[in-house]
Amino acid sequence: MDDLELRKHGLDFAYSRKESDSSRRIHLFPDGTFIGGPENTDKFSLAKQLSEFNEKDAQAYFRWDSFWDEAASILYPYFLTEPPTIADLMQTVRGTSRETVLEKLLTWSYIDLIEDHFQDDRIKAYVMDSNVECDPESPGSMLGAALFACTRFSRDSDRGIPKMSMGNISDAIEDSAKSNGVEIRTRALVEKVIVEGGSAKGVRMANGEEIRSFIVASNADPKRTFKTMFQTEELDEDTLKRMGSWKTTAGCVKFLAAM
Structure with missing residues (x-):
């Protein structure tokens, strides 16, 4: 947001999300x-409302909120680093209260955590929100929710529903990039990554044009990148095996409507 000066280039939000967004969700x-x-302006007013359904669940909500605080604190430090291994994560939390939190993130399902905290079905339905973008009964399904929970460490003003449309985000990024001298081509199909001496040296376009560069970065998904833009002999066996076994049959659709 700050590095690209996206607000300067037109990005703004219809409303800014707060740590507890229950006031705008019903x-x-x-x-x-x-x-x-x-x-509901904060977790305390929400807990008061929950007490009308179940007093024990209202108290449990604070434990629930604390769990996601700790879960987010485990993942957030890695947002701008190489992805950690499970061993890295375990080493980070060993001997702390977060050790149990990480164990649950990896082995419990989202449903398991809900059942462990709440009794009333209406409260269970409320906490089963849209941030679980996977099977909520599958072990490890809380990791997706933990990723969204990391937004509690960002500025409230930097998240929310963008004004105009979701395309306003990409428009602002494009405008920012062009203001810094970046050339953007659309409808330009990349056919192959040029590899010389074991290093990526550029790309060959579908029309035959070659573009050379010291750095080649792909924003296509890893499977598409390695399976379609490289020759088999240009990749090591482990990479080929991992890309071949990567499951990519899931999908996600979001629809926003003004009422």
């Missing part, structure tokens, strides 16, 4: 009750 139930709404 979960309605068939009996006319609901959880969420504008009166």
